[in-house]
Amino acid sequence: MDLTTSYMGLQLRNPLVASASPLSNTMAGIRQLADAGVGAIVLYSLFEEQLRRAGEQNADMTADAGPRGYLSLLERAAGAVDIPSIASLNGATAGGWTDYASALEQAGAAAIELNIYHPLGNPILSGRDVEQRHIQVLTTVKAVVNVPVAVKLHPYFSSIAEMAQRLDRAGADGLVLFNRFLQPDVDPDTLTVTTGFGLSDPAEARLPRAWIALLAGRLRASLAATTGVDDASDVAKYLLAGADVVMTASALIRHGPNHAGVLLDGLSTWMTRMGFSSVSEVRGLLSVAPAADEAAEERSGYFATLQAADIGNGPWYG
Numbered sequence: 153m154d155l156t157t158s159y160m161g162l163q164l165r166n167p168l169v170a171s172a173s174p175l176s177n178t179m180a181g182i183r184q185l186a187d188a189g190v191g192a193i194v195l196y197s198l199f200e201e202q203l204r205r206a207g208e209q210n211a212d213m214t215a216d217a218g219p220r221g222y223l224s225l226l227e228r229a230a231g232a233v234d235i236p237s238i239a240s241l242n243g244a245t246a247g248g249w250t251d252y253a254s255a256l257e258q259a260g261a262a263a264i265e266l267n268i269y270h271p272l273g274n275p276i277l278s279g280r281d282v283e284q285r286h287i288q289v290l291t292t293v294k295a296v297v298n299v300p301v302a303v304k305l306h307p308y309f310s311s312i313a314e315m316a317q318r319l320d321r322a323g324a325d326g327l328v329l330f331n332r333f334l335q336p337d338v339d340p341d342t343l344t345v346t347t348g349f350g351l352s353d354p355a356e357a358r359l360p361r362a363w364i365a366l367l368a369g370r371l372r373a374s375l376a377a378t379t380g381v382d383d384a385s386d387v388a389k390y391l392l393a394g395a396d397v398v399m400t401a402s403a404l405i406r407h408g409p410n411h412a413g414v415l416l417d418g419l420s421t422w423m424t425r426m427g428f429s430s431v432s433e434v435r436g437l438l439s440v441a442p443a444a445d446e447a448a449e450e451r452s453g454y455f456a457t458l459q460a461a462d463i464g465n466g467p468w469y470g
Contacts, residue, residue: 159374160325161325162300169192177196190412193236195226230260240267241256241264241293242267242269250295254296254297264301266290266304268304283315287318294323301326305327305328306333313367316367320372325374328378329376361393364439365393368439369439370442374396377398383403383415384415385422387418394435
């Protein structure tokens, strides 16, 4: 069974990628993920604000604090495991993005994932300004590094397809769909705002999977799926939609790093049962054909779904 795949020009032994999480913030965790069989690892995110505070508190940072600690971990990971180590960067200023991106490349990052966490709460910031900020971050980072650069997108753009195309034209080597924003809640008993961040579940995969199916074959950039992976069928669904790689953190946190082997074994078993011999035969099999009318496809699917939702008194239409 050939599970090899290509992501942003990186040759991977399989399409399962461990996305940024607490599992990848120590060498022990990185080794465990690599030994479990993942094709690549995204290290936990490097946050500019966190580094700035650490620097202000301790000018002589130890090897385990601040950027020095992250760069040391990245350098050790690049030399200790035989799979690509991808750095995740969350900057706040133009200088922060470029300075840290250069340092990550020098430390041995095989690629850099830009985790552009842009809060949506500013009521006077236009949508076009938000989009332009993503383009500017990408282009400034691409100007100072030679390794592949991916952008982790959120699903809240007014036109995701156009944004994906703009980033593609601006030089993105990969797009990761989708980032999960912090979604605070209210506790009515304590009268407090809670900020817990729960693990994803398979139901959340429908949105990124739909967009991957629409974008596959229309962009130069690689497509990475993330969110909602728990078992091998979730991996297979993303590949059928057109994902180049399938990222997961929640499943590996929920079940342990060795669950990567369970996912890969399950994927191989499914491929054998279905008569596939390679990932390339699976990828994009159920994506929307590039020559198709996307709007017509979506409307047809919407209408068919509503017709199927007949609950006793005839179909309902919205």
